[in-house]
Amino acid sequence: MEVRLWRHGNVASFSEASGWGWHEDAALVTEGERLLWLGADRALPAPLAARAVDEIDLGGACVTPGLIDCHTHLVYAGDRAREFELRLQGASYEEIARAGGGIRSTVAATRAADESTLLQGALGRARTLMAEGVTTLEIKSGYGLSERDEARCLAVARRVAEVLPITVRTTFLGAHALPPEFEGRADAYVDAVCAWMPRLAGLGLVDAVDAFCEGIGFSPAQTRRVFEAARALGLPVKLHAEQLSDQHGAVLAAEFGALSCDHLEYLGDDGVAAMARAGSVAVLLPGAFYFLRESKLPPVAALRAAGVPLALATDHNPGSSPTLSPLLMMNMACTLFRLTPEEAWRGFTVNAARALGLSAQGHGCLAAGARADFAAWDAGHPRELVYGFGQRPLLQLIRGGRRVDVTH
Ligand code: NIG
Ligand code: FE
Numbered sequence: 001m002e003v004r005l006w007r008h009g010n011v012a013s014f015s016e017a018s019g020w021g022w023h024e025d026a027a028l029v030t031e032g033e034r035l036l037w038l039g040a041d042r043a044l045p046a047p048l049a050a051r052a053v054d055e056i057d058l059g060g061a062c063v064t065p066g067l068i069d070c071h072t073h074l075v076y077a078g079d080r081a082r083e084f085e086l087r088l089q090g091a092s093y094e095e096i097a098r099a100g101g102g103i104r105s106t107v108a109a110t111r112a113a114d115e116s117t118l119l120q121g122a123l124g125r126a127r128t129l130m131a132e133g134v135t136t137l138e139i140k141s142g143y144g145l146s147e148r149d150e151a152r153c154l155a156v157a158r159r160v161a162e163v164l165p166i167t168v169r170t171t172f173l174g175a176h177a178l179p180p181e182f183e184g185r186a187d188a189y190v191d192a193v194c195a196w197m198p199r200l201a202g203l204g205l206v207d208a209v210d211a212f213c214e215g216i217g218f219s220p221a222q223t224r225r226v227f228e229a230a231r232a233l234g235l236p237v238k239l240h241a242e243q244l245s246d247q248h249g250a251v252l253a254a255e256f257g258a259l260s261c262d263h264l265e266y267l268g269d270d271g272v273a274a275m276a277r278a279g280s281v282a283v284l285l286p287g288a289f290y291f292l293r294e295s296k297l298p299p300v301a302a303l304r305a306a307g308v309p310l311a312l313a314t315d316h317n318p319g320s321s322p323t324l325s326p327l328l329m330m331n332m333a334c335t336l337f338r339l340t341p342e343e344a345w346r347g348f349t350v351n352a353a354r355a356l357g358l359s360a361q362g363h364g365c366l367a368a369g370a371r372a373d374f375a376a377w378d379a380g381h382p383r384e385l386v387y388g389f390g391q392r393p394l395l396q397l398i399r400g401g402r403r404v405d406v407t408h
Contacts, residue, residue, distance in 0.1 A: 001032035066135025066373035078109030142173030213249035312347030
């Protein structure tokens with residue numbers, strides 16, 4: 001395997017339980033897809049340097065782990081700009097959903113789109129994320145809502161990782177909304193979702209299972225049935241929990257050892273305690289909070305006090321968070337949710353890896369043995385990248401020890 005030497009970067013490794021893991025004027029040695037060595041440039045062992053086939057001068061750039069966007073709905077067709085206008089005129093997200101718009105309108109557009117259209121859309125979005133340092137991405141289904149269309153969307157998600165140099169984890173979100181053909185028959189739809197699951201998993205399309213537990217989504221009892229089906233297949237679960245109201249979904253998810261509970265604006269003390277006990281990650285989504293003009297803040301102080309790891313994600317989707325900027329999400333997590341810049345970075349690296357069950361595979365931090373996924377930035381320190389917004393500071397993206405093209 002080829003050994004490469006990357007010299008003169010200022011590295012935030014996030015390899016310890018707290019702090020930036022800061023290494024000034026550092027060198028990184030990669031072997032194949034892994035990091036072999038990281039430390040002060042002047043301490044670089046000569047025998048290691050001698051094995052390198054290539055030496056790259058990072059020129060004093062700031063280096064971080066590649067970003068991990070652990071919650072996206074990247075595969076869909078159409079847009080919801082008209083719905084945005086209606087919401088600005090006073091209609092609420094729930095009213096639009098109950099009137100048959102919202103998620104259902106994206107389902108109609110997604111069902112009508114051919115696979116190549118869906119793939120081109122998803123690839124364009126993934127490239128935009130890569131241009132901001134993303135090397136690992138979670139993609140949920142949930143705009144197909146029939147066995148065939150969910151399979152199509154999950155297959156497109158898998159295809160993204162074949163076409164682009166990016167790691168993709170797929171999540172089956174059949175229980176996202178009730179499709180029109182099941183109107184008034186939510187329990188029958190949940191039966192269908194549970195019946196599709198082993199077949200989709202058998203096709204290798206499912207890494208995790210998610211549901212939307214909400215007044216306009218599925219009840220806790222229905223969510224439980226989805227989770228039981230996942231557990232029977234040995235699949236980990238995640239949950240869209242307490243986004244618009246407190247359904248105590250996080251307590252339920254924790255009972256199933258959920259990897260993460262996401263959104264969480266209305267999370268109560270019972271949910272915080274249950275997540276802490278289960279070791280579930282809290283994935284905060286400032287894009288959806290902002291775009292839906294929410295005012296109820298997630299209980300960040302309580303989550304922090306309970307030791308629940310905090311992650312962040314774009315939640316990219318056409319209805320509640322049409323953003324493709326992880327750096328903007330970090331900035332908004334600090335300004336809106338009062339995270340520290342260090343917490344924001346951990347949220348898109350080490351804790352995001354945990355929310356996807358990828359920590360053991362060396363994603364999300366930089367240390368010997370970890371994946372050689374890293375980004376070089378035009379900044380003196382990562383906190384500058386959280387402070388600025390709407391800028392394009394990425395200099396280079398390295399995934400699996402190789403430079404990847406981030407023009408899009
Ligand atoms: O994460 N909350 C449910 N699902 C998405 C929104 C989906 C949509 O509006 O199309 C979310 O916010
Ligand atoms: Fe979401």
